[in-house]
Amino acid sequence: MNKAIETVIQTRRSVLELVKDLSIDQLNKIPPGFNNNIAWHLGHVIASQQGVCYKRAGIDMRIPDSFFMTFKPDSKPERFITQGEIDEIKVLLFSTIDQLVTDYQNNLVTTYPAWTTRYGVAITNYDEGIGFLPFHEGLHFGYVMALKRAVLAS
Numbered sequence: 001m002n003k004a005i006e007t008v009i010q011t012r013r014s015v016l017e018l019v020k021d022l023s024i025d026q027l028n029k030i031p032p033g034f035n036n037n038i039a040w041h042l043g044h045v046i047a048s049q050q051g052v053c054y055k056r057a058g059i060d061m062r063i064p065d066s067f068f069m070t071f072k073p074d075s076k077p078e079r080f081i082t083q084g085e086i087d088e089i090k091v092l093l094f095s096t097i098d099q100l101v102t103d104y105q106n107n108l109v110t111t112y113p114a115w116t117t118r119y120g121v122a123i124t125n126y127d128e129g130i131g132f133l134p135f136h137e138g139l140h141f142g143y144v145m146a147l148k149r150a151v152l153a154s
Contacts, residue, residue: 002127005101007134008049012093015042015141018148024083031150038147039081041140042089043071046096048136052129053100057109062099063092073118104130 019027019038027039036044047068050061061068069075081089103109112126123129 004131008137011137026151028080029151040077041144045140046092047071057112
């Protein structure tokens with residue numbers, strides 16, 4: 001398996017471990033000084049991975065468009081995320097990666113346009129797109145850590 005994908009899997013396991021004892025209200029809370037919540041970050045990493053690995057390659061994403069629109073880059077929490085939706089997110093955190101592994105092994109992506117991330121990282125091919133995922137997931141893991149501290153302190 002691709003090392004970047006292995007890193008994403010471990011990061012997602014770690015973030016779920018970090019938030020496992022939080023209530024649905026805590027997952028949805030937007031503390032002062034923040035513009036999003038833990039629930040949004042959990043959905044966002046899925047939406048971003050789908051955008052990087054499928055949408056940019058011109059391939060249908062493995063999530064509904066409505067999910068993508070709710071959690072895409074530059075979005076923010078617009079409503080309370082229910083327990084059922086959190087349960088779906090927990091499943092999607094790993095099922096989308098399992099599907100990525102299958103699609104990667106089957107060479108599903110044959111063309112991938114070059115682009116530059118908002119962080120100034122130039123991505124010139126599909127492997128580089130996948131290689132960017134651990135950075136992005138780690139960034140949001142850090143936000144979740146900060147949000148958890150703020151939620152528990154309030």
